[in-house]
Amino acid sequence: MRIEEAFRTGLKMLEESAVPSARIAAEVLLMHTLACDRAYLYAHPERHLSEAEQAGYACCLQQRAGGKPTQYITGHQEFWGLDFRVTTEVLIPRPETEHVVERAVELGQAMAAERAPAIVDVGTGSGCIAVAASRELPRARVLGTDISEGALRVAAENARRLAPHARFCRCDLLAAVAGRSVDIVVSNPPYVPTTAAAGLQREIREHEPHQAVFAGPQGMEVYEALVPEAARVLRPGGWVVFELSYNTVERVRALFDERWSEVEVRPDLAGIPRVGSAQLRVMS
Numbered sequence: 001m002r003i004e005e006a007f008r009t010g011l012k013m014l015e016e017s018a019v020p021s022a023r024i025a026a027e028v029l030l031m032h033t034l035a036c037d038r039a040y041l042y043a044h045p046e047r048h049l050s051e052a053e054q055a056g057y058a059c060c061l062q063q064r065a066g067g068k069p070t071q072y073i074t075g076h077q078e079f080w081g082l083d084f085r086v087t088t089e090v091l092i093p094r095p096e097t098e099h100v101v102e103r104a105v106e107l108g109q110a111m112a113a114e115r116a117p118a119i120v121d122v123g124t125g126s127g128c129i130a131v132a133a134s135r136e137l138p139r140a141r142v143l144g145t146d147i148s149e150g151a152l153r154v155a156a157e158n159a160r161r162l163a164p165h166a167r168f169c170r171c172d173l174l175a176a177v178a179g180r181s182v183d184i185v186v187s188n189p190p191y192v193p194t195t196a197a198a199g200l201q202r203e204i205r206e207h208e209p210h211q212a213v214f215a216g217p218q219g220m221e222v223y224e225a226l227v228p229e230a231a232r233v234l235r236p237g238g239w240v241v242f243e244l245s246y247n248t249v250e251r252v253r254a255l256f257d258e259r260w261s262e263v264e265v266r267p268d269l270a271g272i273p274r275v276g277s278a279q280l281r282v283m284s
């Protein structure tokens with residue numbers, strides 16, 4: 001079978017299985033199988049696949065048609081212009097989470113004139129936020145926490161390659177972090193209500209880790225625990241930066257009591273409220 005034929009067969013199979021963005025998936029999986037880039041596929045449409053390559057591509061297509069996200073099949077996802085390794089133990093980093101990094105970096109840069117900021121990324125998953133922040137703020141002390149041992153292994157592997165100064169620790173939210181020791185708490189916590197599971201894409205519902213996606217029946221449970229914990233670990237004048245979704249934004253805003261100021265919500269490129277930030281008052 002030639003590259004061109006393999007691609008057409010793959011595309012047909014994915015379309016018949018109602019895979020979203022089937023063309024891109026068929027192409028990416030073929031590039032993954034042949035360990036080549038897109039230019040090679042188009043430059044060599046007549047190149048024959050070996051039997052092993054055909055079998056490898058068929059296996060990838062079967063997994064994708066069955067609902068497994070392309071990134072879990074290839075083991076890679078780009079975030080902040082960097083190549084992150086992903087496994088089924090971590091959430092696949094989403095482009096909108098880059099807005100969370102932007103806000104944390106902006107705040108970190110503003111602090112850097114005074115001192116090297118201490119930043120904790122709660123629920124670090126693949127380590128994408130911690131790694132990106134550590135690269136943008138090379139003097140910062142960046143720690144990622146997670147309750148998942150498997151996620152922390154992936155985060156540490158990504159950091160070894162991309163941001164060797166970032167550190168990781170297994171704990172519940174900020175339990176291992178000392179009081180009044182942190183300048184920025186950043187987090188993309190789980191925020192989908194368990195009651196909304198049936199309405200999710202099967203890729204998310206059946207393949208991404210439940211503890212990365214679901215917070216509890218309300219979707220607010222992790223934010224509710226995280227805000228007082230952040231108030232405990234932040235130095236006065238420190239900041240929290242959270243990823244939000246359109247249906248949590250007002251309820252998260254309400255969690256910031258009189259101890260907080262500068263509560264602000266910024267939208268993502270689609271205009272959806274996405275990044276919440278707030279400053280712990282100096283006299284908190």
Ligand SMILES: C[S@@+](CC[C@H](N)C(=O)[O-])C[C@H]1O[C@@H](n2cnc3c(N)ncnc32)[C@H](O)[C@@H]1O
Pocket residue numbers: 090091092093094097122123124125126127128129145146147148151171172173174188189190191211212213222
């Ligand atoms: C939505 S994922 C975010 C992963 C990554 N930060 C990102 O933006 O792609 C949430 C992460 O929080 C972790 N998590 C869930 N509950 C936690 C808790 N109580 N303490 C620490 N981490 C938790 C999950 O294991 C998961 O890795």
